[in-house]
Amino acid sequence: MKISINKAHFPVTVLGPGRRVGIWLQGCSIGCKGCVSQDTWSVDPGRDMGVAQLLSWCRQTTGCKLDGITITGGEPFDQPPALAALLTALVQWRSHDKLDFDILCYSGYALANLQRKHSGLLQQIDALIPEPFVQARPLTHVWRGSSNQPLVLLSERGRQRYANHVDALAQASDKRMQTMVDGNRVWYVGVPARGDMAALQAACEGRGLAFSEVSWRP
Numbered sequence: 510m511k512i513s514i515n516k517a518h519f520p521v522t523v524l525g526p527g528r529r530v531g532i533w534l535q536g537c538s539i540g541c542k543g544c545v546s547q548d549t550w551s552v553d554p555g556r557d558m559g560v561a562q563l564l565s566w567c568r569q570t571t572g573c574k575l576d577g578i579t580i581t582g583g584e585p586f587d588q589p590p591a592l593a594a595l596l597t598a599l600v601q602w603r604s605h606d607k608l609d610f611d612i613l614c615y616s617g618y619a620l621a622n623l624q625r626k627h628s629g630l631l632q633q634i635d636a637l638i639p640e641p642f643v644q645a646r647p648l649t650h651v652w653r654g655s656s657n658q659p660l661v662l663l664s665e666r667g668r669q670r671y672a673n674h675v676d677a678l679a680q681a682s683d684k685r686m687q688t689m690v691d692g693n694r695v696w697y698v699g700v701p702a703r704g705d706m707a708a709l710q711a712a713c714e715g716r717g718l719a720f721s722e723v724s725w726r727p
């Protein structure tokens with residue numbers, strides 16, 4: 510089974526608790542205004558890779574020492590068969606190697622919609638952050654971009670690990686972003702507060718570093 514991915518990284522420490530694998534899927538048909546990940550919107554067959562290959566990368570990169578896996582995008586539920594194959598592979602890996610990582614998944618679809626259409630997929634996820642990003646609503650809670658987005662606990666592991674975070678308010682001092690450099694491209698990972706990206710761009714330009722293309726145009 511092939512899955513279309515934008516990128517993967519380890520460790521990610523700003524999208525869920527602990528040191529995590531981050532997997533960004535490619536393709537999103539929702540198009541929230543103000544999305545900072547617009548580079549993930551287009552469907553791009555050139556970004557397909559095998560689920561087995563992605564799992565192998567997860568095993569090798571983490572050395573089987575990880576706290577969780579965060580699946581985001583893009584819209585993970587826009588490729589349900591591939592997401593199902595990925596979740597099955599991750600759950601089997603966790604069980605076979607007796608690991609205890611959790612699986613957190615983001616989606617821009619409404620919770621009721623996901624429960625109606627994808628209940629089987631939700632059974633393999635520990636925690637879910639659904640609902641579209643709404644630029645007009647402030648960032649109020651950890652790991653969520655706008656105040657309409659809940660943190661939904663779907664498993665016993667999810668309840669144990671995330672219960673204290675459901676209503677946890679984001680603090681100005683929280684680490685929200687990570688930076689990765691890949692050749693002449695820079696990736697920012699995390700959930701920026703309003704104005705963070707514009708401030709970052711201005712700060713870089715003030716030091717002579719111009720961005721030729723960014724993923725967060727309004």
Ligand code: SF4
Pocket residue numbers: 537538539540541542544545546547549582583584616617618641642
């Ligand atoms: S915030 Fe998520 S669901 Fe919304 S447009 Fe961006 S990638 Fe798609």
